[in-house]
Amino acid sequence: MAANIEAFFFGDPATQLFACHHPPSDGVSEYGVVLCYPMGHEYLRTHRLYRFLARRLAAAGFHVLRFDYFGTGDSAGEFEEARLAQWVGDAAAAMAELRRRFLVRHVYAAGLRLGAAVAWLAGVEHSGLDGLALWDPVSSGPEYLDDIIAHENERRQASAHREAGGDRGGRGPQEIVGYPMTDAMYGDLSALDLFGLSRVPASRAFLVDSSDESIQEKLRAHLEGTTTGVRYEHIPHPKTWTQDPYKTVVPSKIIDTVARWMSDRER
Amino acid sequence: MREEAILFGASQSLVGVVTEPAENGKERPAVILLNSGIIHRVGPNRLYVTLARRLARAGFVVLRYDHSGIGDSAIRRDSLPFEKSSVQETQEAMEYLATTRGVNRFLLAGICTGAVVAYHTARADQRVVGVVLINGQGYIPESEAEVHAYLATRHRRRYYLARALYNLQSWRRLATGRVGYGDILGALGFRRDGRRREKDLPNPKAGEVAAGFRSLADCGTEMLFLYSTGDPGIEELDLILKGKVADLSARETVQYRVVEKADHMFTALASQEELLESTVDWLQDITSRILQGRTR
Numbered sequence: 001m002a003a004n005i006e007a008f009f010f011g012d013p014a015t016q017l018f019a020c021h022h023p024p025s026d027g028v029s030e031y032g033v034v035l036c037y038p039m040g041h042e043y044l045r046t047h048r049l050y051r052f053l054a055r056r057l058a059a060a061g062f063h064v065l066r067f068d069y070f071g072t073g074d075s076a077g078e079f080e081e082a083r084l085a086q087w088v089g090d091a092a093a094a095m096a097e098l099r100r101r102f103l104v105r106h107v108y109a110a111g112l113r114l115g116a117a118v119a120w121l122a123g124v125e126h127s128g129l130d131g132l133a134l135w136d137p138v139s140s141g142p143e144y145l146d147d148i149i150a151h152e153n154e155r156r157q158a159s160a161h162r163e164a165g166g167d168r169g170g171r172g173p174q175e176i177v178g179y180p181m182t183d184a185m186y187g188d189l190s191a192l193d194l195f196g197l198s199r200v201p202a203s204r205a206f207l208v209d210s211s212d213e214s215i216q217e218k219l220r221a222h223l224e225g226t227t228t229g230v231r232y233e234h235i236p237h238p239k240t241w242t243q244d245p246y247k248t249v250v251p252s253k254i255i256d257t258v259a260r261w262m263s264d265r266e267r
Numbered sequence: 268m269r270e271e272a273i274l275f276g277a278s279q280s281l282v283g284v285v286t287e288p289a290e291n292g293k294e295r296p297a298v299i300l301l302n303s304g305i306i307h308r309v310g311p312n313r314l315y316v317t318l319a320r321r322l323a324r325a326g327f328v329v330l331r332y333d334h335s336g337i338g339d340s341a342i343r344r345d346s347l348p349f350e351k352s353s354v355q356e357t358q359e360a361m362e363y364l365a366t367t368r369g370v371n372r373f374l375l376a377g378i379c380t381g382a383v384v385a386y387h388t389a390r391a392d393q394r395v396v397g398v399v400l401i402n403g404q405g406y407i408p409e410s411e412a413e414v415h416a417y418l419a420t421r422h423r424r425r426y427y428l429a430r431a432l433y434n435l436q437s438w439r440r441l442a443t444g445r446v447g448y449g450d451i452l453g454a455l456g457f458r459r460d461g462r463r464r465e466k467d468l469p470n471p472k473a474g475e476v477a478a479g480f481r482s483l484a485d486c487g488t489e490m491l492f493l494y495s496t497g498d499p500g501i502e503e504l505d506l507i508l509k510g511k512v513a514d515l516s517a518r519e520t521v522q523y524r525v526v527e528k529a530d531h532m533f534t535a536l537a538s539q540e541e542l543l544e545s546t547v548d549w550l551q552d553i554t555s556r557i558l559q560g561r562t563r
Contacts, residue, residue, distance in 0.1 A: 004278075004279060005282070005339060005341075006274075007272040007274060007282045009271075009272055013269075016270070018272060018284070020282070044306060044309075044312075047338065048307075051338075051339065073309050073316075074270070074309060076270070078317075155534065159530060159535075175536045177534060178311070178312035178532070178533075178534045178539075245305050245306055
């Protein structure tokens with residue numbers, strides 16, 4: 001039976017972040033993983049998936065830390081106050097917390113969608129990781145914005161109520177599927193470009209692509225051109241982050257593959 | 268205002284967050300927010316977090332937590348069905364607040380299934396002095412398909428069907444994959460030509476729930492029924508009360524409100540704001556009356 005998780009806040013009380021710690025199955029480990037969530041409605045829809053991933057990684061012998069960025073989940077702040085750079089700083093703080101609180105020496109990070117981009121950027125801020133797992137990463141902020149704006153437009157069209165669009169002169173709606181989209185966050189996301197980064201801040205990296213069309217091939221080529229120790233897996237699966245939590249099928253094959261890659265520490 | 272992460276319950280495996288005012292709020296009833304379906308304790312669109320913080324600023328102690336198996340809480344190791352475990356765990360949440368915060372009266376609030384758990388807990392435990400029942404669906408147990416089919420025959424059929432198409436993914440028993448329009452109609456009780464199948468809704472449970480609501484009102488339990496425009500829960504309540512919703516809402520301790528232009532999970536920000544304002548205002552209002560001894 002898995003040990004109970006520990007729930008706590010960390011950081012400055014005014015900006016405290018909520019975290020759940022899953023202890024390693026054997027109780028003691030020098031290895032730990034920080035899991036970085038995606039944003040907004042995608043966070044809500046993938047929360048369960050993250051819990052499964054955390055349990056699997058804990059069973060593989062890692063301390064696992066799931067945490068909410070400032071202005072999201074149970075953490076302090078309002079979503080309107082959130083900035084991408086702060087979330088990257090939060091992820092780096094979670095990595096430091098993992099070292100400090102649980103005496104972890106080897107830090108890994110993993111994230112899905114925008115969470116993968118945040119994990120990557122936080123790895124730079126944290127001065128390096130032992131491993132980085134990128135699960136269907138958002139590599140281009142503008143493309144990501146197009147995607148979630150299309151989702152919002154689809155929702156409005158299907159709505160039984162005629163909702164006002166609230167568009168800001170071609171810069172997308174002021175709210176996206178239940179969450180505000182501030183000018184500041186729109187600007188932050190517009191500037192996001194993983195291809196502009198010279199290398200992965202980890203000794204090894206794992207790229208998982210669950211799309212039918214292998215849409216991460218371009219990022220794969222970029223990674224392989226700039227970093228050694230890159231592994232790529234194409235495991236098609238429905239987009240969990242667009243599905244209702246009620247019907248989500250947990251992508252257990254991807255979770256197992258990520259856990260096996262992380263556990264294979266000698267490579 | 269401050270927030271604390273907690274573990275509580277018989278096996279210390281239920282995860283929650285207590286949000287409380289800077290100064291002691293134990294003279295007021297505490298508010299407990301109940302999971303909306305399997306969405307974890309932050310609530311749809313983080314509504315429970317926003318609600319908890321607004322209420323704490325207004326002087327309430329608030330607990331949001333995950334039932335076992337939902338969000339961060341561990342699954343139960345016994346075979347207690349959700350209908351019973353959810354009530355038991357809500358009572359454990361009350362015990363926790365009684366022990367740690369010295370509060371002995373409680374207000375329960377929940378969206379969708381959270382409303383149903385609030386109702387059942389209020390029926391089981393007299394420490395509950397008020398409930399906010401938001402888009403409650405599933406008061407009548409084990410009859411989801413029949414209720415949906417019946418509701419589709421009602422005068423709001425057209426509207427309901429439009430919502431059904433949009434909400435397709437939210438319906439566990441309908442959403443089995445790539446379901447076509449004809450399948451939806453079938454599941455709602457229609458033939459493929461759009462005509463209704465003959466189907467009555469003989470459900471003795473509806474009468475039990477109606478009696479339950481009336482009993483709560485008789486006991487002075489404050490009740491706010493809050494619905495999004497056109498939510499199927501409106502029709503379920505109408506069915507339970509045999510069209511006499513107005514009779515119940517005429518009681519001094521019962522209020523019935525509809526949030527315009529809102530979907531089931533209050534996706535639009537304007538509808539979120541209206542929901543939050545309505546809920547906070549009502550809780551403050553009834554708490555004033557409770558503290559003045561004008562109600563229990």
